Amino acid sequence: MKESALAIQTKLQSLGFDNEVVELPDSARTAQEAADAIGCKVAQIAKSIIFRMKNTNTPLLVVASGINRINEKHIAKVVEDKLGKADAEFVREHTGFVIGGVSPIGHVSEILTLIDEDLFQYDTIWAAAGHPKAVFQLTADELLQLTGGKIVAVK
Numbered sequence: 001m002k003e004s005a006l007a008i009q010t011k012l013q014s015l016g017f018d019n020e021v022v023e024l025p026d027s028a029r030t031a032q033e034a035a036d037a038i039g040c041k042v043a044q045i046a047k048s049i050i051f052r053m054k055n056t057n058t059p060l061l062v063v064a065s066g067i068n069r070i071n072e073k074h075i076a077k078v079v080e081d082k083l084g085k086a087d088a089e090f091v092r093e094h095t096g097f098v099i100g101g102v103s104p105i106g107h108v109s110e111i112l113t114l115i116d117e118d119l120f121q122y123d124t125i126w127a128a129a130g131h132p133k134a135v136f137q138l139t140a141d142e143l144l145q146l147t148g149g150k151i152v153a154v155k
Contacts, residue, residue: 004097004130011106012136015146021129021136029100029132031066038126038135042066046119046127046143048102050091050111051075054082059094063104063127063143064116064154071155078114078152100132105146113149115140120151 001009001023009021028034031045038045045066053060060079064070076083091099096108104113104127119125119140127143129136144151 002131002134004101005134008103008106008129008134008136012146015105017138017142017146019136019138019142021134023131024133024135027100027132028128028135034126034128034135035066040124040126041122043068043118044122044125046104046116046125046140048104048128050086050095050099050102052084052086052090053079053112054084056081059086059090059109059111061095061102061104061107061111061113061147061149062116062154063113063119063147063149065118068116068118068155075114075152075154079112097128097130098132101128101130101134103128103130104143104149106130113147114152114154115143115147115149116154117151118154119143
């Protein structure tokens with residue numbers, strides 16, 4: 001198992017969760033790739049998108065259903081800050097992960113997290129586990145517990 005994926009497995013266990021990180025044979029860098037590799041609906045992929053909040057220059061994590069496009073103007077109102085794109089260096093600096101493998105947990109620093117309300121309609125969802133080929137299955141309620149996030153409409 002890749003070191004970053006192993007770190008997520010260890011983090012899950014340390015938090016008292018028995019969810020298992022699995023490495024896929026193919027990339028799961030996009031929601032569609034992940035769904036194809038896992039054999040689930042794209043909507044069941046909990047994609048982790050990092051934004052840079054402009055006023056505070058801090059990261060914001062939005063965990064969205066794989067089929068939803070994030071309405072940045074709406075999210076900016078929710079967090080009361082302007083949103084900017086987070087480049088690869090910013091993402092790695094604040095999460096410890098590469099784009100395409102950003103896990104919703106296990107970041108190098110605390111990150112404000114918003115969770116797409118649409119994820120709660122599925123019995124199971126899948127999230128990245130620190131590497132573009134690593135994922136773990138969980139429920140939206142577990143995602144909420146693990147991240148301490150706020151449930152919002154993202155579209």
